Amino acid sequence: MKARFKKYILNFKQPSGTSRGVYTTREVWFLFLTNGINTGIGECAPLPNLSIESPEKMSAKLQQVCDNIDDFTRFPEELQNWPSIRFGLETALLDLQNGGQQILFPSAFTRGEQGIPINGLIWMGTPEFMNQQIRTKLDVGFRCIKMKIGAIDFETEFSLLKEIRKEFSAEEITLRVDANGAYSYETALENLKRLSDLQIHSIEQPIKAGQLDEMAVLCEKSLVPIGLDEELIGIFDPSKMQMLIETIQPAYLILKPSLHGGLAGCENWIKLANQQGIGWWITSALESNIGLNAISQWTFQQNIKVEQGLGTGQLFTNNLDSPLQIEGDLLWYKPTREWDLKQLSDD
Numbered sequence: 001m002k003a004r005f006k007k008y009i010l011n012f013k014q015p016s017g018t019s020r021g022v023y024t025t026r027e028v029w030f031l032f033l034t035n036g037i038n039t040g041i042g043e044c045a046p047l048p049n050l051s052i053e054s055p056e057k058m059s060a061k062l063q064q065v066c067d068n069i070d071d072f073t074r075f076p077e078e079l080q081n082w083p084s085i086r087f088g089l090e091t092a093l094l095d096l097q098n099g100g101q102q103i104l105f106p107s108a109f110t111r112g113e114q115g116i117p118i119n120g121l122i123w124m125g126t127p128e129f130m131n132q133q134i135r136t137k138l139d140v141g142f143r144c145i146k147m148k149i150g151a152i153d154f155e156t157e158f159s160l161l162k163e164i165r166k167e168f169s170a171e172e173i174t175l176r177v178d179a180n181g182a183y184s185y186e187t188a189l190e191n192l193k194r195l196s197d198l199q200i201h202s203i204e205q206p207i208k209a210g211q212l213d214e215m216a217v218l219c220e221k222s223l224v225p226i227g228l229d230e231e232l233i234g235i236f237d238p239s240k241m242q243m244l245i246e247t248i249q250p251a252y253l254i255l256k257p258s259l260h261g262g263l264a265g266c267e268n269w270i271k272l273a274n275q276q277g278i279g280w281w282i283t284s285a286l287e288s289n290i291g292l293n294a295i296s297q298w299t300f301q302q303n304i305k306v307e308q309g310l311g312t313g314q315l316f317t318n319n320l321d322s323p324l325q326i327e328g329d330l331l332w333y334k335p336t337r338e339w340d341l342k343q344l345s346d347d
Contacts, residue, residue: 001073001096003066005044006030006344007059010288010316016123021049026286026316029058030344031088033069033096040096041344042088043291045258052234053082061085076264080236086262091294102293102322102339109300115330116300119144119176119307124151130160138164141328144174144201144307150182154191161198170199174307181208181230188218196223204254205229216248225251232260232269241268245276253280254309258287263298270302283309289322296324296331318343 010026028045044062046053053061061082065072072078073093079086094104108114120137122130122145130147137145145164149157161175177200183191188206195203202225207214209230219226228250235241253273255266266282273280282299284292292313299308310331313324321340325332 001069002034002036003069004032005059005062005066006032008288008344009318010286011318012315013317015125016315023286027055027058028288028291029062029088030290031062031065031085031092032344033092035096038096038100040092040094040100041102041290041341042090042092042095042294043287044084044088045285045287045291046084047259047285050230050233051084051259053084058085065089076262080261080265081234083261083265084258086264087257087291087294090263091291094294102290103297104294105297105301107297107300110297110333110335112333112335114300115327115332116296116304116310117144117307117329118311118326118331119146119174119309120329121309121311122147124148127152127156127160130157131163134160134164138168138173143172143329144176146176146178146309148180149177150179154187158194158198161195161200165198170201174201175199176201176204178204178229179206181205183207185211185214185218189221192218192222192224200224202227202252204252205231209233212244212247215250219249219251227252227254229254229256236261236265236268238268238272241272245272245278251279253278255280255282256285257282257295257298258285258291279306281306281308284312286312286315288316289313289320289324293322293324293333296333320344 007029012024015022015024028043031042031044033040046055048055076086076089091104095102098104103110120142122133183206185207204227206218235244253269255269257263257266260266270280284295296310311326313319323334323337325334
């Protein structure tokens with residue numbers, strides 16, 4: 001087996017804001033594995049200032065992986081501290097083993113028989129821009145809205161959510177919010193109390209990761225169920241995973257294979273969550289359609305109960321054409337639509 005990689009720059013259709021900053025471009029690396037007959041493709045997509053991986057060191061690490069590909073395929077756990085590369089390797093291998101057609105987990109999803117329910121993601125921006133996004137998502141049929149909050153003032157964000165709730169009950173529209181650690185501990189409880197008046201389904205990471213005792217207090221006192229996201233990054237040891245869950249006792253885990261240890265790492269979190277009676281869902285992390293496709297096919301296998309966060313493939317001007325398609329609030333794989341991977345050919 002031979003391996004190579006290629007760096008690729010994804011361009012956002014419009015600047016996409018979070019409490020950590022605004023994205024205009026996105027660096028990803030594609031890993032290619034070939035056995036002389038077929039080629040499997042995986043995507044390695046660390047998020048700057050969030051992943052434990054350094055984007056500046058990705059090419060050197062990927063070169064090491066490619067130069068010693070047989071060792072890494074036998075022992076992928078050697079990439080524990082490189083979760084996006086582990087994810088890329090796992091999925092490239094699965095693709096190769098299944099014939100190199102981007103069908104990693106054959107299922108009713110890949111046959112186009114069933115879709116995956118997803119939330120509609122609302123990016124941060126001006127109140128007008130956020131309201132426009134909300135209206136668009138509701139108009140096309142989304143029944144679960146996830147709004148990124150924490151970048152503009154709380155009162156404005158609260159007003160936007162209040163407008164939705166005045167129009168739609170909690171039975172009609174599920175509202176999730178994601179603070180990306182934007183609040184201080186002191187302001188979090190008051191904000192959570194006010195959000196509870198709007199019957200918010202959940203809030204992701206209200207305060208920055210690493211404040212286990214403070215997060216545990218918030219989980220105990222908050223009337224809005226709290227989900228952990230950034231809190232899980234870099235934790236792979238089973239005993240530390242269990243200690244984190246037992247200390248904080250969150251309502252939900254929000255899992256991203258590119259950040260949380262690849263598919264294998266997320267499966268460990270799911271197993272632990274199920275044992276502890278904790279809910280969970282899967283989200284993509286601004287991957288191209290290669291990564292989104294792999295995550296979606298794997299997610300469909302996981303006995304999902306709620307809307308997943310898998311709708312980010314439409315954000316880029318130069319994404320790879322794929323069979324993935326959103327209709328209403330479902331993500332579909334359309335087998336009659338072909339992949340167009342010519343952008344990944346050697347220069």
